[in-house]
Amino acid sequence: MSVVTVQLGQCGNQIGQELFDVISNDSNDARTCSPRAQGKAYHACSQERFFNEEASGDPSARAVLIDMEPKVITRTIATAAKSGRWKYGEQSFFCQKQGSGNNWANGFRVHGPRHQEAMGDLVRREVERCDRLAGILTMMSVAGGTGSGVGTYVTQCLRDDYPHTFILNQLTWPYCTGEVIVQNYNSVLTLSHLYQYSDAILVHENDAVHRICAQLMNIKHISFSDVNKVIAHQLGSVLQPAHTGHTHSQYSRNPMGELMSSLVCHPEYKLLSLCTIPQMASSSLPYSAFFWPGLLKHLRQMLICSARMEEGIDWQVRAPSVGQGAAETRGIRELGFNTSLANLLILRGKDVSSADTGGFLDPALYCPWLPAEGAISTWRSPLPFNKYEKSATLVSNSQSLLKPLDHMVGKAWNMFASRAYIHQYTKFGISEEDFLDCFTCLEQVISSYRYL
Amino acid sequence: MTQSIVVQVGQCGNQVGCRFWDLALREHAHVNKKGIYDEALSSFFRNVDTRRSDGEGCDIAGGKIRSLKARAVLVDMEEGVVNEILQGPLRDVFDSTQLITDVSGSGNNWATGHRVYGSAYSERIVERVRRAAERCDCLQCFFLIHSMGGGTGSGLGSRVLNLLEDEFPEVCRIVTAVYPSAEDDVITSPYNSVLAMRELTEHADCVLPVENQSLVDIVNKIRHMAHSGKPGCVIRKDSTLISGQGGVTGAAKPFDAMNNIVANLLLNLTSSARFEGSLNMDLNEITMNLVPFPRLHYLVSSLTPLYTLADVNIPTRRLDQMFTDAFSKEHQLIRADPKHSLYLACALMVRGNVQVSDLRRNIERLKPSLHFVSWNQEGWKTGLCSVPPVGHSHSLLALANNTCVKPTFMELRERFMKLYRKKAHLHHYLHVEGMEQGCFTEALSSLSSLIEEYSQLDATKTLLLPDASRLSIAT
Numbered sequence: 053m054s055v056v057t058v059q060l061g062q063c064g065n066q067i068g069q070e071l072f073d074v075i076s077n078d079s080n081d082a083r084t085c086s087p088r089a090q091g092k093a094y095h096a097c098s099q100e101r102f103f104n105e106e107a108s109g110d111p112s113a114r115a116v117l118i119d120m121e122p123k124v125i126t127r128t129i130a131t132a133a134k135s136g137r138w139k140y141g142e143q144s145f146f147c148q149k150q151g152s153g154n155n156w157a158n159g160f161r162v163h164g165p166r167h168q169e170a171m172g173d174l175v176r177r178e179v180e181r182c183d184r185l186a187g188i189l190t191m192m193s194v195a196g197g198t199g200s201g202v203g204t205y206v207t208q209c210l211r212d213d214y215p216h217t218f219i220l221n222q223l224t225w226p227y228c229t230g231e232v233i234v235q236n237y238n239s240v241l242t243l244s245h246l247y248q249y250s251d252a253i254l255v256h257e258n259d260a261v262h263r264i265c266a267q268l269m270n271i272k273h274i275s276f277s278d279v280n281k282v283i284a285h286q287l288g289s290v291l292q293p294a295h296t297g298h299t300h301s302q303y304s305r306n307p308m309g310e311l312m313s314s315l316v317c318h319p320e321y322k323l324l325s326l327c328t329i330p331q332m333a334s335s336s337l338p339y340s341a342f343f344w345p346g347l348l349k350h351l352r353q354m355l356i357c358s359a360r361m362e363e364g365i366d367w368q369v370r371a372p373s374v375g376q377g378a379a380e381t382r383g384i385r386e387l388g389f390n391t392s393l394a395n396l397l398i399l400r401g402k403d404v405s406s407a408d409t410g411g412f413l414d415p416a417l418y419c420p421w422l423p424a425e426g427a428i429s430t431w432r433s434p435l436p437f438n439k440y441e442k443s444a445t446l447v448s449n450s451q452s453l454l455k456p457l458d459h460m461v462g463k464a465w466n467m468f469a470s471r472a473y474i475h476q477y478t479k480f481g482i483s484e485e486d487f488l489d490c491f492t493c494l495e496q497v498i499s500s501y502r503y504l
Numbered sequence: 505m506t507q508s509i510v511v512q513v514g515q516c517g518n519q520v521g522c523r524f525w526d527l528a529l530r531e532h533a534h535v536n537k538k539g540i541y542d543e544a545l546s547s548f549f550r551n552v553d554t555r556r557s558d559g560e561g562c563d564i565a566g567g568k569i570r571s572l573k574a575r576a577v578l579v580d581m582e583e584g585v586v587n588e589i590l591q592g593p594l595r596d597v598f599d600s601t602q603l604i605t606d607v608s609g610s611g612n613n614w615a616t617g618h619r620v621y622g623s624a625y626s627e628r629i630v631e632r633v634r635r636a637a638e639r640c641d642c643l644q645c646f647f648l649i650h651s652m653g654g655g656t657g658s659g660l661g662s663r664v665l666n667l668l669e670d671e672f673p674e675v676c677r678i679v680t681a682v683y684p685s686a687e688d689d690v691i692t693s694p695y696n697s698v699l700a701m702r703e704l705t706e707h708a709d710c711v712l713p714v715e716n717q718s719l720v721d722i723v724n725k726i727r728h729m730a731h732s733g734k735p736g737c738v739i740r741k742d743s744t745l746i747s748g749q750g751g752v753t754g755a756a757k758p759f760d761a762m763n764n765i766v767a768n769l770l771l772n773l774t775s776s777a778r779f780e781g782s783l784n785m786d787l788n789e790i791t792m793n794l795v796p797f798p799r800l801h802y803l804v805s806s807l808t809p810l811y812t813l814a815d816v817n818i819p820t821r822r823l824d825q826m827f828t829d830a831f832s833k834e835h836q837l838i839r840a841d842p843k844h845s846l847y848l849a850c851a852l853m854v855r856g857n858v859q860v861s862d863l864r865r866n867i868e869r870l871k872p873s874l875h876f877v878s879w880n881q882e883g884w885k886t887g888l889c890s891v892p893p894v895g896h897s898h899s900l901l902a903l904a905n906n907t908c909v910k911p912t913f914m915e916l917r918e919r920f921m922k923l924y925r926k927k928a929h930l931h932h933y934l935h936v937e938g939m940e941q942g943c944f945t946e947a948l949s950s951l952s953s954l955i956e957e958y959s960q961l962d963a964t965k966t967l968l969l970p971d972a973s974r975l976s977i978a979t
Contacts, residue, residue, distance in 0.1 A: 062784060122505060122543070123780045149642035150506045153788030154885075197789075229867055230884035231783065233793040233849050262864070274861035276782040276888075462971060463882070469972035470879045472796035472848075491975055499977045 053186035053305050054101055055291065056178045057115040058206060061199025062124045063224050064191040065117055066276065069128045070284035071191075071291075072113045075102050076138045078292060078438045085435065094435055097293040097303040103138060104181055110139045114182065116174045117145035118206065120152050120163055120198045144178065146171050152197030156238040157480035159201015160245075168209055175210065187218035187308030189291075195226035195235035200242040211249040218308040221250045222287065225257045225456065234473050236464035241482070243457075244490035247497065252316045254290075254324045255453055256283050260360040267363050269333045285438055286328045289445040294398055294431035304431070314429035315394045315449045317422070320500045325452045327351070327360050328445045342442045344399075344407035351397075351444050352411045358390045358452040371416035391419050391504045392427065392450035400433045401442030407432075419504045454501045461494050505543035506644035508774065508787070509636050510576040511664055514617075514657025516682050517650035518578055518585045519759055524649075524767035525574050525597055531771060534894045535779070541569045544778040548575055549597075550639055563639055575640065577602050577632050579664065581621050581656045582609035601635065604628055610655025614696040615936035617659020629664060630671055637672065644777075645676045645787045647770060648708075652700050653684030653693030662703035669707045676791055678773075679708045680766060683838065685717035686915065692929050694919035695944075701916070702947040705954055709791045710801040712769065713909065715838040719762035722746075725834065726810050743895025744811040768893070769805055769837065772901040775855050776889040782860065785853055785887025793885040794849045794905045800957060803903045804842055806835040809896065823858065823898065827866035830902040831874065838912055845908035846965045847876045851885040853901040856892030863888065877961060878969040907965075910958040917951055924948070 059068035079098035082091045103111035113132070117140065119125050125147050133139045146167065152159040179185055188210055192199035203221075210219055223242070226235045246253060261282050265274045269282070293303035296310045304310055316322055329351050330342060350362045357369040369388050395417075399407050415424035437443050467473065468487060478484070512521030532545050541551040541564070549572040551564045564570060574597045580586050583605050590598065604625055610617040637643050646668050650661030668677055681704060684693040704711050726744050745768050746761035776785040795801045808829040830852070833841040854863060863886055876883050893899050923929065924944065933939050 066782075121784075121786065123784060127780055150644055151784075151786045151788065153786060153792045155788075155792050197792075227864065228882065229864065229871070230882040231886055232789075233880065233883045233885045262861070266861070271861075273859045275859040279860070462974065465974055466972050467879045472879055473792075475798050476792050476795070492977075495975045495977050 053184045053307070054114055054182035055186050055308065056175065056182065056188050057102075057113070058175060058188060058190045058210075059115060059117045059128075060190060060192040060203040060206065061119055061196050063193035063196065064199050064203070065119060065124050065128045067224065067280045067283050068115060068117070068191050069132055070277075070280045071287050072102065072115065072132065072138060073135060074281075074284045074288040074438055075292060076135070078288060080137065081439070082435050091435060093303065094293050094433070101186070101291075101293070101307070104141070110137060112139055112141040112144075114178055115140060115144060116171070116178055118147070118171055118198075118202065120148045120159070120202065121150060122147045144174060146174055152201055154195075154197045154232050154234060154238070155476055155480065156197060156201040156204075156241045157477040157482040159197045159203075160205050160241070161481045163198070164202050164205025168205070171206060172209055172213060176213075179214070185214075185217055186306055187220060188214065189220050189222060191222045193224040193226065194239040194242045195232045196238065200238045204242050204245045207246060207249050218251050218312055219249070220252050220254060220308055220311070221246055222254045223256070224283070225255060225460070227258045227262070228456075228459065231258075234476070236460050236467060237473065237477070237487075239460050240464045240490050240494060241487075244493040247322060247493060250322065251312050252324055253322050254326065254447070256286070256326065257360075257456060264331050264361045268331045268361055271333070282331065285331075286326045286445065289328055289398060289400060289437050289443060290326065290447060292433070292437060294400070294433040296431045297429055310429075311396065311447070314396045315447060317394060320497070321393050321449055323449065323453045323457070323497070323501070325360075325448050325450065326445065327354055327448075328443060329354070329362050330440065330443065331361060334439065337439055344403065344442065347442065347444050348407060348409060348411060351446050355392065355395065355446060355448060355450070356390055356417070357388055358450075358455070371414060390451050392417050392448055393419060393422065393504060394427045394449045395429075396447040397428065397430045398433075398445040398447070399430065400435065400437040400444075401440065402434070402436065404432045404434050404442075451501050451504055454498065457494070458498055461491065461498065465491060505547060506642045506777065506787075507547050507575060507640035508645040508647055509633065509640070509643065510548070510574070510647045510649065511579065511633065511668070512576065513579045513648070513650040513661035513664055514654055515580065515582075515585045515651075516654065517657050517661065518580055518589065520649050520680070520682070520763045520766045521576065521578065522589050522592075522594060523760060523763040524770055525576070525594055527764065527767045527771060529572070529597070531894055535891055539569050541565070541567060545569070545572070546641075547774065547778050549573060550575060572597060574598060574602075575636055577604070577629070577636060579604045579625075579629065579656075579660060581606040581617065581660065583607060602632060604632060610659055611932075612655045612690050612692055612696065613932055613936070614655060614659040614699045615933045615939045617655045617657075617661070618663045618699070619659075619936050619938045621656070621660050622663035625660070626663065626667055630667055633668065634671070643672070643675050645678055646672070648677060648679045649766075650679075651682040651684070652697040653688055653690050654696060658696040658700035662700045665703055665707045676709045676788055677707070678787070678791075679704055679711045680714060680770065681711055682714045682716065682766070683912070683916070685715055686919070687717075692923070692932070694916060694923055695929070695933065697916055698920045698951055699943065699947045701913075702950040705799050705950055708801065710795060710803055712803055712805055712903075713838050713912070714766055714769075714805075715912070716762065718837050718839050719765050721834065722765060722810065723761045729811065745807060765807065765837070768807060769901065772807060772853060772855065772893065772899065775891065775893070776853055776887045779889050779891040781887070781889035781891075783886060783888040785851070785885070785889075789885070790851060790903065794851055794903060796848055796880070796905070797957075799954060800848065800905065802905070802909045804840055804906050804909060805837050805904075806830050806902045807837070808835055808900050810835075823862055824866055824869070826898070826900050827870060830900050831870060838909070840906070840908035840912060842904050842906040842908045843874060845875070845906050845910075846962055847874055847883065848905040848907070848961065849880060849883045849885065850905070851887070851903040853887045853889065853903070854898065855889045855900075856896060856898030858888065858898045860888065875965055878964060878967075907958045907962045910955055910962065913951060913955050913958075917948070917955065920948065
């Protein structure tokens with residue numbers, strides 16, 4: 053089953069290229085490691101999922117690149133071709149001459165509809181080359197104009213064109229201290245619209261990834277390329293083949309469907325966050341050894357206190373014990389305890405079958421109206437991922453994104469109260485009522501997550 | 505990739521424009537070693553085969569560079585400046601279809617420029633601009649360069665702005681306006697400036713005001729550094745903000761040093777639109793992010809570093825120093841101190857070998873000392889372009905929408921009132937067909953209301969405004 057990736061805007065295209073790089077490297081590594089048969093099966097499954105076999109030359113990615121101006125796409129395609137292991141299809145991109153100017157309304161109301169047919173054709177072509185479609189992954193940022201505006205429009209069209217296909221939106225949230233001044237408006241508009249069309253929204257925050265680069269990977273001068281590599285690593289660990297609950301000997305044929313059904317059980321709760329352990333500088337990898345109990349213990353605590361990396365975890369936060377009164381439980385929740393709706397653990401590496409995930413079965417971690425056994429799923433793969441001998445990834449539908457979301461909506465609301473920049477949006481057909489609708493939708497989402 | 509057209513009006517506009525084209529050629533020559541006509545070049549230049557029999561030559565896309573022609577329209581009501589350009593080394597960059605000249609000038613009279621020449625030449629101007637626009641694949645922006653104190657630049661320049669808005673409403677208009685200093689030698693410059701300001705406030709998408717006095721101060725600072733003779737302080741000659749070395753034109757003329765600064769401003773502004781980087785910032789993003797309310801579109805700019813030291817053994821000035829300098833009042837291109845006024849929005853365009861972590865670190869470091877308006881506490885727009893300017897390994901352009909322009913405007917109004925109260929020189933203006941006293945009062949009230957809007961925002965500077973109360977949802 054294949055996944056078609058749609059890369060939108062500068063961020064989406066840059067991360068997409070890193071993602072395919074990670075996937076290609078990892079599956080090539082798997083081919084050469086032992087046991088041979090397993091490695092070859094992994095490689096074959098990954099190739100089928102993400103690449104088209106070309107008659108001659110390198111495999112081409114099952115991807116569509118969309119941007120409203122040409123510089124980034126040109127660079128992305130060139131970088132991929134230079135790798136010598138994979139490339140993008142020659143006709144798989146769509147670009148225009150002039151960007152969206154960081155204006156969501158421009159992307160959604162002008163560029164999106166204008167180029168709907170061309171972009172739709174490109175996606176259809178990729179979809180038709182798949183034997184069976186597992187789902188569509190869209191990659192974009194929420195701060196800019198094209199990724200957010202055109203990306204939202206494209207998702208809407210994809211939902212109309214492929215009503216039975218799973219759509220996973222991977223979003224990158226910008227630095228809180230600002231990359232784009234109207235980023236909060238663009239984010240609010242994007243999230244409120246996407247909530248209607250998307251099946252699940254997987255979020256990466258630049259701030260969190262930046263901290264991982266700084267503290268765990270010890271990179272002195274962090275560039276966007278470093279940030280993108282970390283995001284690609286985390287995404288790759290979710291998307292690469294794994295044995296899911298149902299198929300123990302074969303790799304899952306329906307990765308996106310299983311992801312959705314494990315995590316998104318209620319349409320009000322679609323926000324997913326990711327954390328991976330361990331994350332370290334590649335130069336330190338050969339000298340480190342990890343053990344499953346330690347990794348899983350850290351990961352569990354990271355879940356409970358909403359940490360995104362294994363340094364600076366607050367071990368004081370503890371799950372409420374079963375049988376505690378409601379008032380005490382609420383007290384513990386105030387202290388930063390992160391309640392989950394559902395979790396998905398993906399374990400990759402040596403001795404993975406011996407890893408004990410019991411810590412995640414604790415009903416105290418979850419909200420009371422779901423049975424705990426249904427709320428946790430585990431996928432395993434015995435092969436190392438991206439040179440990490442053992443790695444564990446947690447995809448979580450929990451309150452961990454509540455604070456950044458609340459912060460973002462608060463800032464946007466403040467700016468809206470003074471009507472700053474609104475004239476730039478009304479110029480393209482987004483009225484103040486549209487803004488109010490979006491705010492209402494997101495306040496509802498915030499409220500749902502807060503009272504989990 | 506988009507194209508931009510430069511419209512230079514009046515003596516100041518044309519002289520600055522001339523420096524701009526010289527430095528643009530220098531920058532592209534530095535980057536484009538293979539002589540291929542690429543997308544970056546096409547944003548300001550056309551590639552033309554001049555061997556064809558029709559005088560104009562046809563455009564060639566891609567391939568080797570044959571002959572570059574600037575995407576520009578040169579307008580002046582007296583011939584001296586434009587003739588000088590056409591006889592100088594830049595003559596091949598312009599062809600006769602891009603020029604509009606007359607003989608007698610505007611006599612430092614806004615009304616003559618705006619009404620008399622405006623009406624006489626409006627059709628020709630539109631036709632020239634339209635021809636230039638037709639040769640563009642995707643026109644994004646008009647750059648208008650003129651002074652505010654004279655007659656042609658401010659009068660005809662603001663008329664051109666009107667025409668551009670009428671004929672090309674979707675194309676963004678960025679005006680580089682050179683404001684007269686207090687010691688300006690043109691007596692009627694306050695009248696001209698205030699009358700032109702009204703047009704700028706109504707019709708421009710964004711204005712980059714520049715003051716002559718600030719440019720003089722920066723030039724002096726660089727010259728002082730260059731001649732200080734201290735060991736280890738030798739500057740690379742082609743790296744200073746005022747140098748035209750390596751360009752086409754030879755010996756420098758008097759205002760060249762100052763005009764080079766403005767030319768560098770425009771080059772840095774468009775660098776991210778022309779060259780690639782890890783976080784691109786296009787021209788329409790500048791107007792989107794820096795203009796929260798339609799009339800408040802005056803952006804204070806500063807360029808750093810001013811020069812690079814020639815001696816490579818000395819450790820390069822720390823990157824952080826470059827960021828600190830960008831906010832100091834000595835580096836601003838108008839006489840203003842943004843640090844002590846209120847920021848509505850700020851954009852940082854970095855070129856060269858700078859990473860996102862350096863940018864973040866400096867923003868964190870500088871933020872506590874700056875005052876941002878309450879609803880835009882994190883009001884930063886950032887862009888990273890990987891190609892540095894000639895002679896530097898990195899550089900920074902800071903654009904601020906800041907209430908520090910208010911004192912400049914208030915001073916302008918003061919000077920205007922001094923003359924207007926006595927009705928001095930008014931008859932020169934009122935003699936022109938179509939001008940009446942009403943024009944003056946309207947222009948004055950436009951300026952006053954602009955100042956009032958900035959004052960209201962200033963008043964919120966020290967107040968701790970509570971966050972707007974959020975929508976409440978029934979649970």
